[in-house]
Amino acid sequence: MSALLEVQDLRVTFGGTAAVRGASMAVAKGETHCLVGESGCGKSVTSLAIMGLLARGGKREASALRFAGQEIGGFNEREMSRLRGDRMAMIFQEPMTSLNPAYTVGSQMTEVLRRHRGATRAQAVDRAAELLGRVGITAPGLRLGQFPHQLSGGLRQRVMIAMALMCDPELLIADEPTTALDVTVQAQILRLLAGLQRDLGLGILLITHDLGVVARIADRVSVMYAGEVVESAPTAELFGNPRHPYTRGLLACVPVPGKVKRGDRLGSIPGVVPRIPPGFAGCAFRDRCNHAHAACTGPIPRKQAGPGHEVLCTLDLAA
Amino acid sequence: MTPAIEVRDLRRIFNVRQGLFAPPRQVRAVDGVSFAVPPGSVLGVVGESGCGKSTLARMILGLLPPTSGEVLVDGQRLSNMDRKARARLIQPVFQDPFSSLNPRRRVQDIVAMPLVAQGDIDRATVARRVGEALERVGLSAEQGGRFPSQLSGGQRQRVAIARALVLRPRIVICDEPTSALDVSVQAQILNLLDELRRDLGLTYLFISHNLAVVEHVASEVAVMYLGRIVERQESEALFHNPRHPYTQALLASVLTPEPGLGVPDVGLGDIMPDPANVPPGCRFHPRCPKVFAPCATQAPRPTAFAAGLVECHLEG
Ligand SMILES: Nc1ncnc2c1ncn2[C@@H]1O[C@H](COP(=O)(O)OP(=O)(O)OP(=O)(O)O)[C@@H](O)[C@H]1O
Ligand SMILES: Nc1ncnc2c1ncn2[C@@H]1O[C@H](COP(=O)(O)OP(=O)(O)O)[C@@H](O)[C@H]1O
Ligand code: SF4
Ligand code: SF4
Ligand SMILES: [Mg+2]
Ligand SMILES: [Mg+2]
Numbered sequence: 177m178s179a180l181l182e183v184q185d186l187r188v189t190f191g192g193t194a195a196v197r198g199a200s201m202a203v204a205k206g207e208t209h210c211l212v213g214e215s216g217c218g219k220s221v222t223s224l225a226i227m228g229l230l231a232r233g234g235k236r237e238a239s240a241l242r243f244a245g246q247e248i249g250g251f252n253e254r255e256m257s258r259l260r261g262d263r264m265a266m267i268f269q270e271p272m273t274s275l276n277p278a279y280t281v282g283s284q285m286t287e288v289l290r291r292h293r294g295a296t297r298a299q300a301v302d303r304a305a306e307l308l309g310r311v312g313i314t315a316p317g318l319r320l321g322q323f324p325h326q327l328s329g330g331l332r333q334r335v336m337i338a339m340a341l342m343c344d345p346e347l348l349i350a351d352e353p354t355t356a357l358d359v360t361v362q363a364q365i366l367r368l369l370a371g372l373q374r375d376l377g378l379g380i381l382l383i384t385h386d387l388g389v390v391a392r393i394a395d396r397v398s399v400m401y402a403g404e405v406v407e408s409a410p411t412a413e414l415f416g417n418p419r420h421p422y423t424r425g426l427l428a429c430v431p432v433p434g435k436v437k438r439g440d441r442l443g444s445i446p447g448v449v450p451r452i453p454p455g456f457a458g459c460a461f462r463d464r465c466n467h468a469h470a471a472c473t474g475p476i477p478r479k480q481a482g483p484g485h486e487v488l489c490t491l492d493l494a495a
Numbered sequence: 496m497t498p499a500i501e502v503r504d505l506r507r508i509f510n511v512r513q514g515l516f517a518p519p520r521q522v523r524a525v526d527g528v529s530f531a532v533p534p535g536s537v538l539g540v541v542g543e544s545g546c547g548k549s550t551l552a553r554m555i556l557g558l559l560p561p562t563s564g565e566v567l568v569d570g571q572r573l574s575n576m577d578r579k580a581r582a583r584l585i586q587p588v589f590q591d592p593f594s595s596l597n598p599r600r601r602v603q604d605i606v607a608m609p610l611v612a613q614g615d616i617d618r619a620t621v622a623r624r625v626g627e628a629l630e631r632v633g634l635s636a637e638q639g640g641r642f643p644s645q646l647s648g649g650q651r652q653r654v655a656i657a658r659a660l661v662l663r664p665r666i667v668i669c670d671e672p673t674s675a676l677d678v679s680v681q682a683q684i685l686n687l688l689d690e691l692r693r694d695l696g697l698t699y700l701f702i703s704h705n706l707a708v709v710e711h712v713a714s715e716v717a718v719m720y721l722g723r724i725v726e727r728q729e730s731e732a733l734f735h736n737p738r739h740p741y742t743q744a745l746l747a748s749v750l751t752p753e754p755g756l757g758v759p760d761v762g763l764g765d766i767m768p769d770p771a772n773v774p775p776g777c778r779f780h781p782r783c784p785k786v787f788a789p790c791a792t793q794a795p796r797p798t799a800f801a802a803g804l805v806e807c808h809l810e811g
Contacts, residue, residue, distance in 0.1 A: 214677040216647045314764070328767040329544065358543040358704055360761050363748035367758040385677055388707075388750035392758050412754045429682035430752050431711040438711055438730065439689065442682035448633065448650065 180205050180347050180379040181226070181264075184240035188218070188225050188403075190233050194454045195221040197403035203347065203379040208370075210390045210411075211383045212426070213400035216449045219383045222400070223349050226381075227266055228256035244346060262292040265340035269352035271332035275324040281335050282320030288342045300342075307338040311368055330361035337365070341372065351383045366393055387430050391415055396484070399423045402452050402460035409485035419487045421465045459490070467491055497570040498531035499666050499698035500538075500555060505529070505564035507550050511771070520771045524550040526722030528564075532715075534665075537692070537699040539713025539730065541706060541745065545770060547722040548702045549590070552670045555700065556587050568666065582609055586664035588656050590671035595655055596643040603629070603639035606657045613662070628657040633683055652676050656684060663695065670702045685712060706749045710734050715803075718742045721768045721778045728803035738805045740785045777808065785809060 179202040188196040196218045203209045211219050225236045228251065241249035243264060248256070260266070268274050276284060285307075286300035295303070301320070308316035311334040324332055333353060340348060350369075354362040370393055373380060384390060390397055391411065398408040399422060407420040418424045428443025447464040458473040459465070465472070471490040481487045509522040525547040532538045540548050553559040555566050557573050566573040568585055576584075586609070589595050596605055606625045610616050616624075629639050632653040643651050652675050659667060669688070673681040685708065691697055703709050709716060709730075716733045718726040718741065726739040737743045748761045762784045774781055780790040787808070795808045 214679055312764075314766070330767060359706065359748040359750075360543060360744060360763055363750065363758055363761045364763070366750075367760060370758055386750070387678065387752040391752040391754045392750045392756060415752065415754045426678060427752070429678040431682075431685075431707045432751055432753075438714075441686050441689075442711070444682035444686060445679040446633075446683075448647070448680075 178205075178245070179203065179242070180207075180244055181381065182240060182242040183222075183226060184238060186222065186225060186238040186241070187236070188221050188230065189235050189454055190231075192453060194452045194456065195234070195403055196225065197452065197456075197460075199400065199403065199405050201381075201398050201405060201408070203381050205346070205379050206373065206377045207395045208373060208380040208382055208393055209396045209398065210394035211381065211398050211400055212385060212387065212390055214385065214426075214449050217400040218403040219385075219400055220351055223266070223351050223381065223383055227260060227264070227349060228253070229260075229266075258292075261288050261340075261345075262343045263345055264347040264349065265343070265345040267333075267336050267340050267348065267350040267353045269355050271329070271336045272324060274336065275332065277324055279323070280320065281322055281324065281327070285320070285335070285339050285342060288339060292343050303342060304338070307341050308335070310341075310372070311335075311338045312364065313338075330357055330365070333357060333361070333365055334368070337368065337372075341376075344376070345378065347379045347381070349381045349383075352385070353382070354389065355384065355386070362389075369393070387426065399426070402449055404460065404488060405486075406461065406488045407486065409482070413482060413485050417482070417485070419481045419485070419491075420489050421467050421491070422461050425464075459488075496533060498567070499534040499536075499569060500532040500700060501530070501565075501567040501570075502551075502555065503529050503565045503567075505551070505554060505566065506562045507547075507554060507559065508562045522771045523722050523773050524770055525554065525561075526773070528719075528722070528724055530717060530724065530727065532698055532700065534698050535692070535696050536714040537701050537712055539709035539716040540700065540702045540719060541704065541709055541716060542719035543768065544704070545768065546719040547770065548719055549670055551719075552587065552668045552700065552702060556585060556668055557581055558587075579613055582612065582664075583662055584664060585666040585668065586659040586662060588659045588667060588669045588672040590674055596651055598643055600642070601639070602634070602641055602643065602646070602654050605643070605654055606639070606661055609658060609662045624661055625657075628661040631660065631687060632657045633680070653680070653684075660691070665696070666698045666700075668700045668702075671704065672701075673708065674704065681708070688712065706734075706745060707751065718745065721770055721773055723778065723806065724804070725779065725806045726804065728805075732802045738810055739807050740783050740809070741779050744782075744784070777806075 181203040184200045186196050186199045199222055213219055224230050238249050285304040289295040289300040289303055305316040308319055313319055313334055354365050394411045397411055397414045398405045401422050407423045418427055425445040445464055452460055459476050462468040462472045476488055478486055478488050505525055505528045507525040510519040511522055512519045554561050603625050606628055607621050610621045634653055673684050701712055713730045716730050717724045720741050726742045737746050744761050744763055747759050763782045766781050776792045777790045777795050780786045789808050795806050797804050797806045798810050
């Protein structure tokens with residue numbers, strides 16, 4: 177498989193906190209790879225590190241960071257900004273963080289294409305209108321002339337997606353793109369993303385903590401815990417045969433209509449994601465794990481639990 | 496039995512001015528809502544963003560005066576109650592842990608606030624009750640000494656929940672209480688809320704956009720659309736036999752964690768409801784997949800049936 181995005185042993189620190197601790201993942205063309213985990217597990221930092229958008233004070237290391245076969249780990253800001261918005265695009269949870277309130281939707285969308293591709297104004301407007309139609313907006317002409325605050329949350333998120341697609345990116349990184357939206361709009365946006373992916377062969381790295389979203393659209397899932405990928409598997413395998421105690425814990429927490437009766441206790445994971453100092457050894461989940469034993473303070477093996485199914489845990493996986 | 500919460504034909508209209516010279520527009524946030532919640536039960540309220548859930552919650556909490564209609568809490572007119580008595584009876588848990596916590600106060604002081612505001616509880620009792628509340632929501636004593644900025648988003652929301660529980664109220668108005676939380680923490684909080692309800696006979700109004708969560712916690716569910724309750728049913732009945740086309744669309748959009756099912760086509764289009772511009776006739780008609788002749792001009796009347804109520808011409 178030739179990966180579109182390949183991340184090996186990514187590490188990010190902020191002063192005394194190790195936010196990402198050796199995470200590896202790959203996204204193939206046409207694949208949706210979901211990154212799940214509780215808040216604070218390092219999902220957003222991972223995506224920002226890949227995009228070269230870490231906040232001040234964040235330090236990144238990786239043994240490989242390849243995009244379409246090219247090592248981009250050593251790229252400077254100019255080289256990265258040439259990639260961003262062009263061949264790799266990003267969508268954030270809150271569209272207002274990336275939409276400028278002072279400019280119309282049209283001028284922001286066309287700017288991307290003019291900057292990266294040197295398109296004329298007319299070409300860019302045509303493209304913007306075409307994409308707005310594609311993301312299910314019924315009156316593209318009207319929307320192009322409006323300012324972001326004149327749009328509902330769902331429309332803004334559609335605009336964000338359309339804007340991310342302006343330059344035909346090969347890779348889309350989406351950080352909780354539907355978390356702030358209504359379920360009705362969420363379903364529409366996800367259906368849209370899945371359709372676009374089918375049509376355009378996009379690779380998508382989707383960050384979410386919603387296991388329902390993951391189940392319905394991911395090809396592959398990586399579960400992050402305290403800055404590490406603790407389990408990674410094809411979607412059906414991860415839901416059908418979860419091996420890591422953290423993954424199992426997460427799955428047990430979700431109320432599934434028809435499966436968990438009203439009044440029955442939901443599964444839960446005691447405690448919270450710990451803050452990990454640099455140099456920490458052993459399994460970071462051990463304080464919350466009811467299988468923890470002596471070996472869990474030592475080096476933790478990454479084991480193969482099946483085809484394409486990796487687990488970071490000392491437990492015997494045959495069990 | 497006296498209902499824990501009762502609202503009668505409640506309305507709230509906001510007059511908003513968009514520009515200096517633009518005429519004010521009327522936002523019909525809550526537009527004629529009536530229901531009663533028996534003590535010890537949980538009324539779930541669902542509906543899309545902007546449909547009036549929080550406005551309803553704020554009126555029931557006495558934080559916002561209604562334009563018309565009445566709120567009764569534990570049989571008493573809310574408007575006749577003083578603030579301290581109200582605080583001991585009914586408490587909110589809000590959606591946004593960021594704006595609701597004072598950034599310059601330590602967690603333990605934030606949680607203590609409702610107790611201190613009562614004015615007659617000694618310091619040792621305050622400290623003990625705060626400690627208990629923190630522990631209940633899964634925060635350590637050490638975290639109680641921190642400032643909100645030193646906590647994760649999930650931890651901040653736990654602080655807000657601890658603050659609501661510290662007075663041991665009888666009624667809790669939960670407005671998206673777990674929306675900002677991880678599933679792991681959400682499960683803990685839902686378990687906790689359920690425990691508290693059983694142990695203390697609490698009554699909840701539980702607002703959430705997560706229908707799986709509402710199905711899990713609510714005994715009865717009200718579906719709101721543009722300021723009105725368009726369907727209300729006992730929870731199990733509503734989830735198995737939704738009668739209003741809007742309820743049906745909402746349920747269709749729930750993504751359960753079952754791989755292979757894909758993402759459903761909800762069939763609602765991209766027109767979003769606007770409470771400043773409520774459509775004539777059935778307010779859902781511009782989006783309704785089942786719209787027919789009378790819907791655009793005639794507003795459907797609420798039709799009561801054995802287990803609930805529905806507002807749709809198909810159910811007349
Ligand atoms: N700018 C920063 N300075 C210091 N620490 C940071 C910074 N950004 C993130 N961190 C820390 O890095 C860790 C991972 O954060 P990150 O935001 O990536 O988690 P996440 O899984 O995306 O969380 P959420 O789902 O809440 O967004 C956390 O411990 C966080 O406190
Ligand atoms: N103080 C206010 N002034 C003007 N409009 C308001 C105010 N509070 C709420 N609204 C409007 O009332 C409608 C319902 O709001 P709300 O009850 O907050 O919805 P939600 O269901 O998301 O909680 C929205 O259109 C909102 O913008
Ligand atoms: S390594 Fe040990 S503590 Fe960590 S998940 Fe496995 S059993 Fe639990
Ligand atoms: S009254 Fe008509 S438009 Fe309204 S929900 Fe019923 S069928 Fe749809
Ligand atoms: Mg994040
Ligand atoms: Mg609200």
